[in-house]
Amino acid sequence: MEHHWPARIAGAAAGLANGLFGGGGGMVFLPILSRWGRLDQRKLYATCVGVIFPVCLVSAAVYLFRGELSLLTALPYLLGGLAGGWIGGKLYGKISIRWLKWLFAAFLFYAGVKYLL
Template structure:
């Protein structure tokens, strides 16, 4: 496999994750986790962790663009940010302790909930 072909699929997947984050304010990780497991052969646990590392700079970039275009309300975002930081810390600490089948189920339920909510509410 040529170097170009080796990099093309991850670059396209990253682009799709970036578009999802830019359009919807999130969701790039939902695209990346299946790709990281199937295309890159990562375990589900490593795919979850790797997608977080990829999504962080995408979120920072999208937030900066929203901010400079006047679409970001820091006052409203701050309490969510504080709660999100606490939840992210707790989730990171508990991540290794949880069984993978429960993590997969929780991830699937989160995707289903988001899909149903987007379609009907």
């Protein structure tokens, strides 16, 4: 059981980031899984999504119970996100790993700049 502590600590860090920022846990998980997960790139991205999903559910539940989540405001984004997630999952195997890395980096850069402005 001792060898699972780095993964548990990494999970706690990602959950903390997700809870504090309303997202972003995947940005913590991706480099951690890349280093410790010993997965090929395609499984790495898919595993990151699989791990972050329950973390997001927990954060959303806390926000909901605290009365800080507007379900009516979130609904159109959720519907679009579900459609986008399905399309992205279908396209996933058709896009090269190199392009996935560049797209991910570009998204992070764009989001960071928009956040600062």
